[in-house]
Amino acid sequence: MKVLAALSGGVDSAVAAARLVEQGHEVTGVHLALSKNPETYRSGARGCCSLEDSHDARRAADVLGIPFYVWDLAAEFDRDVVADFLAEYAAGRTPNPCLRCNEKIKFAAVLERGLQLGFDAVATGHYALLERSGQHVRLLRSSEAAKDQSYVLGVLTQRQLAHSLFPLGPVRSKADVRAEAAERGLFIARKPDSHDICFIPSGDTAGYLRERLGAKVGDIVDAAGEVVGQHAGAFQFTVGQRHGLRLTVPAHDGRPRYVTAVDVERNVVRVGPASALAVRALRGIKLTWTEAERRDTWRGLAQWRAHSEPAGAVFSYRAGELRVELDHPAYGIAPGQAVVCYEGNVVVGSATIAECEVAGC
Amino acid sequence: MIYLDSAASAPLRPQARAAMRAAWELAGNPNSAHAHGRAARALLEDAREALSAVVGASSGEIVFTSGGTEANNLALRGIAAERRLVSAVEHPSIANIPGVEVLRVGGDGRVGLPGAPLAGALVSVQWANSETGVVQDIPELAAAAHGAGALFHTDAVQALGHLPLDFAGLGLDAMTITAHKIGGPVGIGALVVRRGLELCPQAFGGEQENRRRPGTVPVALAAGFAAAAQTLNQELASENSRLRGLHDRVVAGVRGFAPQVEVNCSEPCSPAIVNLTFPGARAADLLLLLDREGVSCSAGTACTAGISRPSPVLLAMGRSEADAAASLRFSFGWQTTADEVELALAALERVLRVYRGGRA
Incomplete structure (x- = not known):
C-alpha cells in the first residue's frame, strides 16, 4: 500500500511509520504545519508544531529512508480547530480541539489530499486498534489501556477508518514503544510526550482565552444567588472546575465549591457543592458513527474525556439526537465535550454534549 | 533520478572537483608569510584572476564571500548610500534587508527606475530572476541609475553562466556571483566591487580581502569556483x-x-x-x-x-x-x-x- 504517515516529530508517529516500512508498505512522511507562526523550539512537553518538531520529524524520515514533506495546513487548522475552540468557549462550552483536529484535519483534509495523490491510507501514532473484515472496519480501544486514544478517534466515520492505519494499536506499553524507537535508531526515543493543547504552548488556557475573547469582569454566584466572587470572563470556566475560582465569601458549610454552570449571556459563573454536578443523563447532538447509524436503544459504555473511566449507560437515538442515561450519577461532565459510545471495547460513535441532566434537580 | x-544548486563540475582536490593537499593559510602560506596564496590569487577575467573585472575587484547571500548583504549594507532601492523580485538576501525601498515590477516581471533624481542612492536589480528566469535590461538600468546620480548593484547569481557578464564594460558598481549555481562548490561566492568604491566590512575581524571581508578565504573552494567559471566561459x-x-x-x-x-x-x-x-x-x-x-x-x-x-x-x-x-x-x-x-x-x-x- 502507498501510505501517508503523519509524523509529528514525536516518538509514537515515528515508530508507527517504522513498522509500516518494515511491513513493506511504500511510506511517505508528512509533517503538518498547523501554526501560522511556529515557535522555534518546543517548550517542554507542550506544543507540537515548532520548527524543532518539524526537524525531528524530518530526521525520523531520514532514519527510515522515506520521502518527507511538510504540509502547510495552518489556515485550515485555524478555521476548523482554533476558531471552533474559541467559539465554543465563547458560548460557555468546553470543546476538545484534538478530537476536532482528527475529524477535520488529520482524517479529512490530509486524508482527502492523500487520496488525490494516489495514497491508499493515512497512518498515525494513535493508540487504538482497527479490526478489518472484508471492506468493513471496526475501531477498538488499544490493548494498552493507560494510553488508549480511541476517544479522540471516536468522531471518525467508516470511510475515514477504511483509509486509516494505527500501527501502534497492538502495543503493550509506551515504554515498549520507546525501547523500539531506540532499537530502530530513532533519536527521539526519549523525547517527552506532548500534553495539553498544542496551540497553547504556555499551557495557560484561561489566559489564552482572555487574550482573544477579551477580559469581561462578572460575578460568581452560589446556588442561593449570593455573589461569592468575581471573574474576568465567564467563558474561561468549565463546569466541574474547582481551582482558580478565588472565591471571596467562604462557603456556609465549609465544603469545596465547583462551577456548576457557565452563563455567558449574563456573564455569570454559578458555583455549588459537588452534589450539584452529579449528572444522570446527557443529550448529545452532532452525531458521528464509526459504522452504520444506530436507530435503536442499546446498553453500552459512555466516555466524556480522553481518559475518564467508561461508565455504563443506556443509549437511545431518536430524531438526530442521542440520549445517554447513566447507570450511576457521574461528575465532571460539561456541555461541549464529546461523549463517545462504546460497546465493550468497540467504538460505536460520538456526539457533542448539548445538555446535562443533574441528578438532584 | x-x-x-x-x-x-547545480552538481559539481569535474573540473571544479579536480581543482579542489589539488588545493586541499595544501596546508597553508593564504595570509601566512612562509612557504606553505605563499603556496596557498598563489592558488587563491590564481583563482581570483581567473574569475575576474570571466566576469570582465580586474582581480582586485573580487571580494570572496561565503556565497550570494553574504555578497548581497555586503553590497547593500557595505556601500554607503542615502537610499537603497531594490526591485520587487529580489532574492530574500536583498528583499529582507531593513530599510530598502521597493521598485514595483510589471506583469512581465521587469522593473523601471523612477523618473526622479536618485543622487546618493544605491539601486539593486537582480540580473536574471532565480524563480522565473526573467532577464532585466541591466545595461539600460545601470545607465539610468548612473544618469540619475545613483550607484548600481546587480545580483548576477543566476546570470553567471547563462549571459555574458561584462562588469567593467557596463560600468557596474557592484555585482554578486556565487559558485554553486554554475557547478562550483557550495560555500563560496564573491562581490565584485568597482575599484575605488569604498566598501565597509560587515563583520569584525582581520584584514583579509583588502580589509573588505574578514576571515580566512577557503582556498580550495575559490579554486573550484574559478575552475567552474573558466569551464563555462569556454563553452x-x-x-x-x-x-x-x-x-x-x-x-x-x-x-x-x-x-x-x-x-x-x-x-x-x-x-x-x-x-x-x-x-x-x-x-x-x-x-x-x-x-x-x-x-x-x-x-x-x-x-x-x-x-x-x-x-x-x-x-x-x-x-x-x-x-x-x-x-x-x-x-x-x-x-x-x-x-x-x-x-x-x-x-x-x-x-x-x-x-x-x-x-x-
Whole structure:
C-alpha cells in the first residue's frame, strides 16, 4: 500500500511509520504545519508544531529512508480547530480541539489530499486498534489501556477508518514503544510526550482565552444567588472546575465549591457543592458513527474525556439526537465535550454534549 | 533520478572537483608569510584572476564571500548610500534587508527606475530572476541609475553562466556571483566591487580581502569556483544554445499535454529556467508526485520549515495567490541532457493525469 504517515516529530508517529516500512508498505512522511507562526523550539512537553518538531520529524524520515514533506495546513487548522475552540468557549462550552483536529484535519483534509495523490491510507501514532473484515472496519480501544486514544478517534466515520492505519494499536506499553524507537535508531526515543493543547504552548488556557475573547469582569454566584466572587470572563470556566475560582465569601458549610454552570449571556459563573454536578443523563447532538447509524436503544459504555473511566449507560437515538442515561450519577461532565459510545471495547460513535441532566434537580 | 533544480544548486563540475582536490593537499593559510602560506596564496590569487577575467573585472575587484547571500548583504549594507532601492523580485538576501525601498515590477516581471533624481542612492536589480528566469535590461538600468546620480548593484547569481557578464564594460558598481549555481562548490561566492568604491566590512575581524571581508578565504573552494567559471566561459555560446533548446522543448512539450499551462516569462529569459503555472493545481502536490517519479524540481523558494508558500516573485508580478501556489520551476545545468528532459516530460504528463483523475 502507498501510505501517508503523519509524523509529528514525536516518538509514537515515528515508530508507527517504522513498522509500516518494515511491513513493506511504500511510506511517505508528512509533517503538518498547523501554526501560522511556529515557535522555534518546543517548550517542554507542550506544543507540537515548532520548527524543532518539524526537524525531528524530518530526521525520523531520514532514519527510515522515506520521502518527507511538510504540509502547510495552518489556515485550515485555524478555521476548523482554533476558531471552533474559541467559539465554543465563547458560548460557555468546553470543546476538545484534538478530537476536532482528527475529524477535520488529520482524517479529512490530509486524508482527502492523500487520496488525490494516489495514497491508499493515512497512518498515525494513535493508540487504538482497527479490526478489518472484508471492506468493513471496526475501531477498538488499544490493548494498552493507560494510553488508549480511541476517544479522540471516536468522531471518525467508516470511510475515514477504511483509509486509516494505527500501527501502534497492538502495543503493550509506551515504554515498549520507546525501547523500539531506540532499537530502530530513532533519536527521539526519549523525547517527552506532548500534553495539553498544542496551540497553547504556555499551557495557560484561561489566559489564552482572555487574550482573544477579551477580559469581561462578572460575578460568581452560589446556588442561593449570593455573589461569592468575581471573574474576568465567564467563558474561561468549565463546569466541574474547582481551582482558580478565588472565591471571596467562604462557603456556609465549609465544603469545596465547583462551577456548576457557565452563563455567558449574563456573564455569570454559578458555583455549588459537588452534589450539584452529579449528572444522570446527557443529550448529545452532532452525531458521528464509526459504522452504520444506530436507530435503536442499546446498553453500552459512555466516555466524556480522553481518559475518564467508561461508565455504563443506556443509549437511545431518536430524531438526530442521542440520549445517554447513566447507570450511576457521574461528575465532571460539561456541555461541549464529546461523549463517545462504546460497546465493550468497540467504538460505536460520538456526539457533542448539548445538555446535562443533574441528578438532584 | 532526474535533477531539474540546478538553479537551486547545480552538481559539481569535474573540473571544479579536480581543482579542489589539488588545493586541499595544501596546508597553508593564504595570509601566512612562509612557504606553505605563499603556496596557498598563489592558488587563491590564481583563482581570483581567473574569475575576474570571466566576469570582465580586474582581480582586485573580487571580494570572496561565503556565497550570494553574504555578497548581497555586503553590497547593500557595505556601500554607503542615502537610499537603497531594490526591485520587487529580489532574492530574500536583498528583499529582507531593513530599510530598502521597493521598485514595483510589471506583469512581465521587469522593473523601471523612477523618473526622479536618485543622487546618493544605491539601486539593486537582480540580473536574471532565480524563480522565473526573467532577464532585466541591466545595461539600460545601470545607465539610468548612473544618469540619475545613483550607484548600481546587480545580483548576477543566476546570470553567471547563462549571459555574458561584462562588469567593467557596463560600468557596474557592484555585482554578486556565487559558485554553486554554475557547478562550483557550495560555500563560496564573491562581490565584485568597482575599484575605488569604498566598501565597509560587515563583520569584525582581520584584514583579509583588502580589509573588505574578514576571515580566512577557503582556498580550495575559490579554486573550484574559478575552475567552474573558466569551464563555462569556454563553452558559453554553445552551451547557451543547448540549454535554450531544452528550455523550448519543455515549454512545447508541456503545452502539448497541458494546453492551459502558463509560462511565467516573456523574452528575454534565462535559457536555464522554465517557470510554469498549472492553473488549479497545488504545486506542492505536483512536486510530491514528481519526486515519486524520480524527478526533482522546485515549487517556489524553499523556506526553513519546508513549507512552500506562494512565490513572492509571482505575487509581485500580479499573479493571484492561487496561481503563485500552482507554479513549478524546472531549471537546467551543465549536466542536464535532452534525454532527461524527455523522461521528465513523460513523468509530468503521468503526474498530471494522476492528479486530475484522483486515484488512477
